[in-house]
Amino acid sequence: MSCSECDSVSVSFLLTAEAEPGSMPRLLAPFARRSLVPDSITAERRGDHLVVEIGLVAAPAALLRAIEGNLRQTVGVARLDRKERAALHPPAHEHRALMARMNRTDEHDAGRAV
Numbered sequence: 319m320s321c322s323e324c325d326s327v328s329v330s331f332l333l334t335a336e337a338e339p340g341s342m343p344r345l346l347a348p349f350a351r352r353s354l355v356p357d358s359i360t361a362e363r364r365g366d367h368l369v370v371e372i373g374l375v376a377a378p379a380a381l382l383r384a385i386e387g388n389l390r391q392t393v394g395v396a397r398l399d400r401k402e403r404a405a406l407h408p409p410a411h412e413h414r415a416l417m418a419r420m421n422r423t424d425e426h427d428a429g430r431a432v
Contacts, residue, residue, distance in 0.1 A: 327376075327403070328373070328375045328377075329400060331385075333371075334396045335394045336366065347392075349374075352384075354374065358372070382400075
């Protein structure tokens, strides 16, 4: 395996697909088959089409190529673009702040438990 296959990247898949009830599950299936949960998903209906953006942060480059191939073969996909940039871990202070917010939320939710 070359180093480029080990690299992590942040990527957004930008898709246009037919606006049908089964479109979203079909678009998410390549991620689910690999036990991945996208970091972001946005979808908007525009007439007979859905405009969808599915984002992953710090995913293995080799895995993304396979997902992209699956998405291109998905029934109803009219267009697929891939927007990529090098994955960067958040600075330590940002990570600590995020973890602190998550802990406060967990403590707040625990306090409301009956």
